Amino acid sequence: MNQDYIKPDNWSIIEEGFDVERVKSSESLFSIGNGAMGQRANFEETYTGPTFQGSYIAGVYYPDKTRVGWWKNGYPEYFAKVLNAPNWIGIDVEVNGEKLDLHQCKSVTNFRRELNMKEGWYQRSFTAVLANGTEIEVKATRFLSLDLDEVGAIRYKVTPINQEAKVVFTPYLDAGITNEDTNWDDKFWDTYDLSHNGNTAYILSKTMKTEFHVCTGMLNQLFVANEQVDASPKAETSGTSVRLSYEAQVAKGQSTHLVKFGGYTVSLNHKNEDLVSASATVLKQASESGFDALLDLQKKAWSKIWEMADIVIEGDVKAQQGIRFNIFQLNQTYLGKDPRLNIGPKGFTGEKYGGSTYWDTEAYCLPFYMATKDQMVARNLLTYRYHHLNKAIENAEKLGFTNGAALYPMVTMNGEECHNEWEITFEEIHRNGAMTFAIYNYVRYTGDYSYIPEKGLEVMIGVARFWHQRATFSEEKEKYVILGVTGPNEYENNINNNWYTNYLAKWCIEYCIENLNKVKGEYAVDYKRIIEATNLHQEEIDGMLKVAEHMYFPYSEKHQVFLQQDGFLDKELITVSNLDASQRPINQYWSWDRILRSPYIKQADTLQGMYMFEDKFTKEEMAKHFDFYEPYTVHESSLSPCVHSIIAAYLDRMDQAYTFYLRTSRLDLDDYNKEVEEGLHITSMAGTWMSIVEGFGGLRIKEDKLSFTPRIPKEWKGYTFNVNFRNQILKVSVSQEGTSFTLEGNQELTICVGGKEFTISPDSLITV
Template sequence: MNLDYIIPNNWSILEEGFDPNQVKASESLFSIGNGAMGQRANFEEKYSGPTFQGSYIAGVYYPDKTRVGWWKNGYPEYFAKVLNAPSWIGINVSVNDEQLDLFACKNVKDFRRELNMKEGWLSRSFVATLQNDIEVEVKTTRFLSLDLDEVGAINFNIKPLNSDAEITFQPYLDSGITNEDTNWDDKFWDTLNVNHENNQAFIQAKTMKTDFYTCTFMESQVFIDGKSVISKPDFASEANLASFSYTYDVKQNETYTIHKFGGYTVDRNHDKNELVAAAKATLGKATEAGFSKLLDTQKEAWSKIWDTADITIDGDVKAQQGIRFNIFHLNQTYSGTDATLNIGPKGFTGEKYGGSTYWDTEAYCIPFYMATKDQEVARNLLKYRYNHLEKAIENAEKLGFSNGAALYPMVTMNGEECHNEWEITFEEIHRNGAIAFAIFNYYRYTGDFSYIPEMGLEVLIGISRFWHQRANFSTHKNKYMILGVTGPNEYENNVNNNWYTNYIAKWCIDYTLETIEKVKEGHSVDFERISGKTNISHEELALWKKVADNMYFPYSEEHNVFLQQDGFLDKELITVEDLDQAQRPINQKWSWDRILRSPYIKQADILQGFYFFEDDFSTEELERHFEFYEPFTVHESSLSPCVHSIQAAKLDRMDQAYTFYLRTSRLDLDDYNHEVHEGLHITSMAGTWMSIVEGFGGMRIKNDTLSFEPKIPNQWDAYSFKVNFRNQIIKVSVNQNETQFQLEGDTDLDILVNGKGVTISANNLVTV
């Protein structure tokens, strides 16, 4: 398989030439979504070759029963996963009774697929010779509307090139679908009703166990050379299928077109008894607008998104394509309007990881959404965690913690833990710290303290109670320790005193104590409510402080660095450079036992801590730790290159920073991990944005002031980005000689550039 077949382009993802071996990878790369639903780029017509069918509805999931060899106390009973939903995109096409199927055609030429990121649509075109020797030209365009987010639209054109032909379009709905990723091959969907009315069809179905009620719907119109034909199609239905047939005698070189509108209404947004009525209303709006007008509206909606979110790069098309690909998919996955939704690691592009919420959201995604959208979007992500606080307390109770201690789940859909690997579920507890850090980071960036007395302080108290109880006192070292954990580096399980975990635990307690005082002084009514609800006491806070002040951190005097965990130096310290490249990636070549005994680091661990808490350490300390740990890092996590790119840029290692940037931005486009067919790495895409804005742009908040230390790779002529800082849009443009700042707003803004104060006036260019 050719892993480098995507054509470099500033605004589009392009594929030319049909290769069945690339179909599943392309289905991931060309995925589309609108925040409410998404789908892999499956063909509309039948395809009998290897394919991964996938359509997904935001927030609709199934609790697939956990499958483990030996049950342990505290194991989650199920692994919640996003469901492959009933499909609405299908259009069977037959030409003189021969079905169009690219896998079965005699010849396919001029195949071209484009995902236009600027305007938010997917297109495909090809010329195919069917088994009956009729040659047809096909052109399709598809999008999921941002404006009417329950509906998507397809424009499918077919033209017979070498003879007249009887052509049938058979648009259909199919609820007889399964997940590619299941534990027990359970039946996930129960079809309740299949019906139709005129050109509209509806399948009502509900999920097993979770009882999400949905209506999948469609309506179609057909045209010859743009002129409407056939008002009454034939209808057929089966238990899980509804289809119309539109047959027409098409002359040679005439274009036969179908416009298909489809999508979902869900009881998350409507009364479950009114889903068909809601579908009819949505279809009414879509068909009244028509395909062309709906597409124009789509282009306008994406134009508004790009106005703030775009990053431009001059002189490096692959780098430009990479960052826009990342920004595009982040906006397709999460719009920020619904606080019950979150960002799954695969978004709407596949089923791995269950589509659930990980610590990725707080550690990587919140900075992107804070700076490219209204702050309310990031606030909704934090509200999501507050809404799950009671479940986090329940999760901790199942593991033996008490008194309102909260352990947020490693993986969740509804607040309950649903990850079933013990070394993750029980031990990767550092995720609690990322949630607390996100609260701090949100206030630091937006200046909006109101979230903390309203919701955030209760979350911080629950998390700090957990850390206090999880630490234990070592009389041998006269220090508090945290034993039996897995840090961000998942190639080390069940270690003692992972530095990052211990440091973030101490930081969480210190930050919570500081925040309690701030709320007590400035928000006394809220403090009374919170203290009454949590029964917090001076005695308890004193015990927390004792743990934070006496936390143990493993350190090597020989290397003058903190150790990733106790015993790290006991390993055979062979760097990645000296590792046989035939052994890479080690997660696909080695046994787990061998990985755990090796020094190899999956992703930033200690360096993740230096990224979060860089103000606590000098640049010299960062340099020592970067030089010691990066040579052992295999970067086999999608979350690793972005953090290393930021750190390398801070250390003026621009060639390294650029290499890491390319790897994070083109992780999926170039399929570094040989797994893109499973779906895209959505949450790491936010890290790509950070690697430019925080890495090359050097954006930070220092002393409550927006600060930049701009740098530029030698490979680029210039780059620019915008950030929304406290409701003022700042555009930063960097070239090899200077940096320009422009403010969209009506109030002057004081910023820091390379440590010096600069005032930007409204709509006035400042050059540094």
Template sequence: MNQDYIKPDNWSIIEEGFDVESVKSSESIFSIGNGAMGQRANFEENYTGETFQGSYIAGIYYPDKTRVGWWKNGYPKYFAKVLNAPNWIGIDIEINGENLDLNACAKVKNFRRELNMKEGWYNRSFEATLQNGTEIKVNIRRFLCMDLDEVGVINYEITPLNKEAKIIYKPYIDAGVTNEDANWEEKFWEPLETKDHENEAFVTAQTFKTHFKVTTFMQNSILENGKKLNLSPEIVSATKEKVQFIYSVSIAKGEKSSIQKIGGYTVSLNHENTLSGAEKVIKEALAKGYDLLLAEQIETWSKIWEMSDITIDGDVKAQQGIRFNIFQLNQTYSGKDSRLNIGPKGFTGEKYGGSTYWDTEAYCIPFYMATKDQQVARNLLTYRYNQLDKAIENAEKNLGFKNGAALYPMVTMNGEECHNEWEITHEEIHRNGAIAFAIFNYHRFTGDYSYIPEKGLEVLIGIARFWHQRANFSKDKNQYVILGVTGPNEYENNVNNNFYTNYIAKWCIDYAYEQIQKVSLEYPSDHKRIIEKVKLSDVELQDWKKVSTNMYFAKSEELGIYLQQDEFLDKDLVLVKDLDKSQRPINQKWSWDRILRSPYIKQADVLQCFYFFEEHFSKEELQRNFEFYEAFTVHESSLSPCVHSIQAAKLDKMDMAYAFYLRTSRLDLDDYNKEVGEGCHITSMAGTWMSIVEGFGGMRVKDDTLHFSPKIPKEWTGYSFKINFRNQILKVSVNHKETQFHLEGTKNLTVFVNGKEVNVAPNSLITV
């Protein structure tokens, strides 16, 4: 795929021309979602070429039996994965006796896809000559309602170009779907019942094992030149898992025939009776009708953009890239429901099981915190609070911890660990740290302390207990050590004293300790409730502090750096720039042992620590560590470049900062890694946002105040971003000469720009 595949455009993602080789990639890129459901850009009509079918419902998962080569104690029995959900979009089309199939047409021209990010819809159009000679023009628009979030809408319009056409529309809903990544080729859905009534049909199915009940529904209308016909299906065919309607129409050359399909899901998470729920939802959608639903969609997206848009002047590809990232993040997670979270591929593919990773806390929360109501970030924190019991159970039953120590899973749907590689599942324990850090970060940004006495403190205590038990005292070093871990850099396994892990472990204990003191003073009844619940004694607290105050950190005095782990300097320290290009990416070229013993870093590790705890270190320390580690970092994780970009900007290495920024902002649109067909990299998109806001904009929150140190890549003429800071929207616009602030709000806001205090009055423009 080349860089011309997606046409540059400020607000839309556009593909022109039909290429069977790009179908799977485009299915990912043109995915739509509304936080509650998602849909890959699969064709409605039958397609016999290569395709990866994917419809997804947030929160609906299946515990697929673990597949391993060699079992190890402590492995979870299941990997909970996002389900390919029943198909609601399908419309088989027959034209003059021939099935429409873009893979079998005599000719396809003017094929075009557009994902209109400003308005939140996806459009596909083409002209085709069928094997029977009929020429048709087709235009299909599809969207998933952001408001009525159980509903998707399709308008499928056909114009015969050279003769009259007899068109048979065969819309269907089908629960007979499978996952491509099923471990044992099992079916995940058990069909329960079907129902049809006039133009409506319902297929109710439940997931095996988890027993989530889902009613998939459709309602169809046939139109001629935009006017609804009073048609009922001629034939209804129904099996246990599929209902299909047949409508026949004849349409003259040049006239427009269309089918409007309303479809979607009602799920037992939200409905006691999913069938009657579906009937109600259809009624609601029908009452509004297609045009109003579309108008509402545009309106809702316009509000989203008002709070979260980033503009980039002078670089349309960069503009398109950042908007695509913001658009996808909003499609993936709306923040309404604390039972949901953000899968690394969102609703664009099956990979990574659609589960929750530490990506959420480390990379996504800053975006949602700054561009949404603060309740959204609070819901993400609450998600972990609600899974605390499972994290304690995980630490106890699987890993042998005790006394309420909590280890959050590496990968999860419902709080149970899903992943099964010991080096990750058992050793990549730093994830616990990010979950505690997110609580700190939420309070720092929003100023809302109430979350901590209400819920957060219990999480902090469980995590501090884990670190306390996980460290052990080394007589040899006369300090506490943390042995056998995998740090954020997953190109090391089972190392001792990973700097990031030891640092965040110490920080977690200290932070939990401080919050206990603070809650004790300021929220005594919460303090009492919690301490009684978790049975925390002063003796235990003092034991914690012994570990945190006497934690070991490996350093090199000579180089003035912290060591990523013990003995890092024993490696054969060949710089990335001196590594033969033919050896990259090393994760595709090298065996695992070779990767492990090499000095190459998959993603920010020591530098991740400097990112989280920037204020704990001097700029000189940052510079020394950045220069040392950056030279060994291969950034083979999509989550890596953003941290380096932010730090490069801070260190005035703007060319480098910009290069790192570029590396992720169009990762999927330009398909750098030739894998976008599997789905888009949703969680790393939040890192791209961070690169601009925290990197180029230099935004930080210190002592309840926003700080900026705006910089601008020389390739741009200007850029702007918006921040929801404590319920006021601040727009920051940067060009090569000045920075402007505009505040939508009611109260004066003091910010610091390059250390200088600036007062921003509501609804006025301040230029610095």
């Protein structure tokens, strides 16, 4: 736990003081990204202490050869990994002949980092006494431009304070990088061209196997006492790096700074042969604007993001900082402009988990992006899966399914499965249901039904076919059963009749056929195309519906709850509160078999389903299930507390809801799991947003209308959030006294608050 280390602030993440042990954690926390690229908060200058260097480009990956102990048929050959990209931020700094390295300085004082979330920049400043006695002040400011998303900018300023100094800046590009998590120490990059010209330099590299070509470029400007000087840098190239050296002689107290523009142009967006000229163009554009002007654009761009996405919390600065950190990081990771991209579990802040796409996107991130962005963004997230439908069909074929059944991968970059643990890869198939649910959720929220005939129905048919084939008939139970699965609770493997999976399977089939009929009636041309493409016959439809109708659900009469799976009641039902604290988290202290036979639930499982299909259950049923399962839930997944928080709020148990909320909102800032140095938990951040908007705010879509049941934790004075609903922005302010709504748009909106309907006019305020 890192509690109280990060300074409380409404808009910034602030670290004060230099602690070698915390460098790697802070590199994660102060990460920056612009949706197209991102990087850990590594120092620009040489640092010989423990560090985890990371710079990443969206969509650029490497298929690392699978490493397993015991091969199982069906495992993928490769694990697609987020790829550490060439370093463009490096600036070696020499002062009076001595290299600046915070790990070697006589002293480092006034060390401070600030990540300004409101404006989208990161700054580091400190005073250092070098071994040669020169004392300097350094201030380095950096951002990745939202406007020019192939460019980042650094202003690195040095001021000698006890004597005059010769300062040598050596900005460089280095493509000789590796991944921390390589399986076989493969070389991931091949560097094939280096060039420099005046203040610019470029490196052309391509990834092995996948052959993504990347031009890493830089353009530098030298300033002495804030005046740009015409510098002729000395250039030096090695096999994989280019270095330019700039000398400045400055008096005591006088400052010099280097502005470095750098970044990547990538073959995803340019022809290979145009990469250098594209880089030159964009760097020139940035440098002609200049650092300050580009930063002004950055502030404006972030201001626009916040306008839609911000949540204001009054009376609790740590909660405020926490929620903004979550919203900020989500926006740094994914902006929804490009349907080829998705939301990696670590974003651009680390390499763990590889891949870019988990069911997290559909289950947790989609609601955030639907409510805080133009609906095109959510549509792009759905389209990503539509583009992967053929791969999902291939994936199912590898597991023995036929006739267009689709199984979406557990982890993927390009649609192919890349995970390799049989109990997850082959058995955590509930993920497939999330694809259909996301479509339903999107249409319900946006009202954009057109997505279904255009793209969604084909996905839904592939998914329904999978469930149809995957369920088998039990003569014993005279019902359809789904054997050998892993539910959302990964602390159970290879179980039979996971209620969540069975429920989702039944629902996916029914929703698919319901929409098939609707499309048949209302979109005849699309229907014809889809039927031809999928070759779906009535006999198969009848078979699907039979499975849905006769699906088995494990139920306990005694407890009046659906059982998480067959045999759940055979476990030793000792609640978490009766578990020795020294055994927590159990995933660190217990062997896997012990975890599996325990009743402990890693993340919401049955409750995940009841959350998703709240309307199908009474409040009493929800309470019964919550009371039954919550005592066994250890929340050892970052995706767990948010769902419990939302349900607790729904059940008017605000204290509990608030406790769960706290656990999710500052997970990384307070480093609950002592692992933040590996990167941030990006996708779970969307869960934090949901805890407030769906949990406290009680946002639902009911009968095509926005509905709210606002509640407020007693610890807060008030909170405000915005939602984009069908191209109008509704601002919702909840205080201990009541809730007010303001509409920014051009037509009336009828909403439901606490069960009653209200109609709001544009630019007016109503209070309930």
